[in-house]
Amino acid sequence: MTSRGSPVGAPERFLTMLAAERGAAANTLAAYRRDLDAAADELGDLVMADGDALASLGEAWSAVSPATLARRCSALRQFYGFLVDEGLREDDPSPALPRARARRPLPRVLSRDEVERFLTQAEEEAAGDRPESVRLLALLELLYGSGLRASELVSLPVTAVPRDAPFLHVTGKGGQQRMVPVSTRARAVLSRWLAVRKGTSRHLFPSRGESGHLTRVRLFQLLRELAARAGLDPERVSPHVLRHAFATHLLEGGADLRVLQTLLGHADIATTQIYTHVESARLVALVNARHPLARRG
Known part of the structure; x- marks a missing residue:
């Protein structure tokens, strides 16, 4: 040396x-x-x-x-x-240095039916416009509907909410800025939340004291409590699991991997490629149906 x-x-x-x-x-x-x-x-x-x-x-x-x-x-x-x-x-x-001999585990993902049960439970609880319930529905819509990281979500400022354009301005890892699409239903829930949200905090989801924002730990707790009420196993639910579901279900619907990389805020597409496990069956069917050699068979 x-x-x-x-x-x-x-x-x-x-x-x-x-x-x-x-x-x-x-x-x-x-x-x-x-x-x-x-x-x-x-x-x-x-x-x-x-x-x-x-x-x-x-x-x-x-x-x-x-x-x-x-x-x-x-x-x-x-x-x-x-x-x-x-x-x-x-x-x-x-x-x-020693080298670990292990493949990266596939992300845990909720099925579409499980997410639907999750959303239905949140919607029913928010029907009376109780602030805590509307807030939880807004959090869930943005986690699953926009694929935000927990840290990105809880730290959103009020100014990030779109007025005319259907995008959120998000600050991700390393201070990197990106624009994230917000669905029509998510925008409607955000409007409901802003109407019942109290105080003047600059944070979209303020803490009780309004000096800071909702913590990631509290977000985790709220989702697990909701999962239990929806009849789902709380151990299978977390903010990151909903982000995984967002990515996986988009790929299943035919989204391009590069587009998904941008939406998730991944610096390296290799990180995004973990989600391609959901594509295997669809790709095999595509090759069998479209490749010239398939027709020869």
Whole structure:
């Protein structure tokens, strides 16, 4: 291993670079920090660690899940690449890192019938225009109807709600801006929510004290409580499951993968391709029906 000493604060400099050059969000930076801290707990000085030390992490982290192992090793590869780029090391020991042998799990998805039961329950509860019930229906419509992340949804400002154009202005990961279509029914529910919403908070879904917004934890709780009332297994329901359902059901309906990437705010289409598992049967039928060789058979 060759190194130019052990510069103080190299992990902090790495995190600063992620924030400044890649626009990494606060949650992303916190995750990178935890992964680097986990490695430092095992190896001590990360800057001085050699290939043998990194290889030992496979045994040290044998109890963690394949996904956690893959994430930690990814953080370390980027960290050592940064050290080399900055001239803080002459070599990159990251090829010695252990590799997780696991396929990325397919996302949990609710069926269309289950989503319909979910929406029906929310609509029935909101029939009397009780503010809490109308708010929950609006949250559900935007999660399933627009595919928003939980963090994007709860932090929406009132100014994001469209007046004439059927789009929401959303700030996603890394501060990236995108426009998300809002269905006619979702716009109608949003209008109902704005009519019964109290206070002057700048947030579309304010917290009780109005100093902040509804938290992701509370959103999670509200959805699980609604799922139980709708006769669904609460353990199968979360904001991200509804985002998965949005993507999967759009693909089933014939949506283009690139369009879906834009709607979901994915930086890399490889992330969006996880949803193509729903397309296998439809694609086989398409080839059998349309390909010239099918007609020869």
